[in-house]
Amino acid sequence: MALVADVADAQGHGPVTLIETDDPDALEAALDGLPRAKALAAPSGFLPPTDKRGLLVMAFAEMNRAAPAPAEVLPLPEGAPFGQITVDPDACTLCQACTGVCPTGALLDNPETPMLRFTQSACVQCGLCAATCPEDAITLTPQLDFAAWDTPRQILHEEPPFCCTRCDKPFATRSGIERVQSRLADHWMFQGEAGEKRLSVLAMCEDCRVEEIVTQGFDPHDDTTRKVRTKADYPTDAE
Numbered sequence: 001m002a003l004v005a006d007v008a009d010a011q012g013h014g015p016v017t018l019i020e021t022d023d024p025d026a027l028e029a030a031l032d033g034l035p036r037a038k039a040l041a042a043p044s045g046f047l048p049p050t051d052k053r054g055l056l057v058m059a060f061a062e063m064n065r066a067a068p069a070p071a072e073v074l075p076l077p078e079g080a081p082f083g084q085i086t087v088d089p090d091a092c093t094l095c096q097a098c099t100g101v102c103p104t105g106a107l108l109d110n111p112e113t114p115m116l117r118f119t120q121s122a123c124v125q126c127g128l129c130a131a132t133c134p135e136d137a138i139t140l141t142p143q144l145d146f147a148a149w150d151t152p153r154q155i156l157h158e159e160p161p162f163c164c165t166r167c168d169k170p171f172a173t174r175s176g177i178e179r180v181q182s183r184l185a186d187h188w189m190f191q192g193e194a195g196e197k198r199l200s201v202l203a204m205c206e207d208c209r210v211e212e213i214v215t216q217g218f219d220p221h222d223d224t225t226r227k228v229r230t231k232a233d234y235p236t237d238a239e
Contacts, residue, residue: 003080007060007144010074011067013037040066053104057121057149064146076142083125083142085118087156091137092116093176094159098129098138108153114173115158120148135179164205166212171205 005016019030044062049055064070076082085107094114099107106122107129109115130138148154161170162177181202184190190199194216201212 003076006076007074008063010069010071011064012069013063013067037066038068053122053124060144061146061149064144072145072147074144076144078142079125080142081124082121082144083123083140084120084145084148085123085129085156086139086141087116088135088137088139089157091135092133092157093135093179094157094173095134095176097132097134101128101132103128110158113158114161116156117153118156119153120145120151162203164208165200165203166208167205169205177203 001016001018008014008016014035017030017034019027021027021030044066046058046062049058094109094116096109096116099109099116102108103126104122104124106119106124108117108119110117125140125142127140130136130140159173159175162172162174163170181199184199184202189195197216201209201216204212
């Protein structure tokens, strides 16, 4: 009720009235007592959707079309079930963690190429995408954007696919590979000349990665490799 009242007020429709009655005569009298809006030259024509979300989206769109002061974008208060998602392209690696938790399908990937797509009319601003993003690349803005509603899917972020450095098969994104390499660069396993070779393995697809590791002959558990020591590594007095 408060959300509809805010939208109606911003569009110039005037106050919103709640009528509660099971008496058809009382309902008719209450409706007749409401102020009349100016008739439109082109009346609305639509078939209302059966789902609650679709009905609300359609109602807001028709209210804006018939509004004395129509708007393209209406800001909404925090917690409103409509809004925009903004993605920081410098932080996003297109890991698709957000698409996996989106309960309404507002966020979708593209199976053909690394891409994050968004349907604003389906977004309920639940915040799961922002909470799940490992790079903190997502921010939410509660609003009604009627122009965006006419666009089935917005492209929030996209990258060309990253190809395996050995077989040239696309398998990831460059930003994702570079982010993993930068975070592992200080690890002891990736130090020195041998470490640089191991780091380069991360730029290979899973099949080539296995072949390269076997070729390098690296065993992280051999006696010459740094590892966590236990009592079994040291002789006791009895021995």
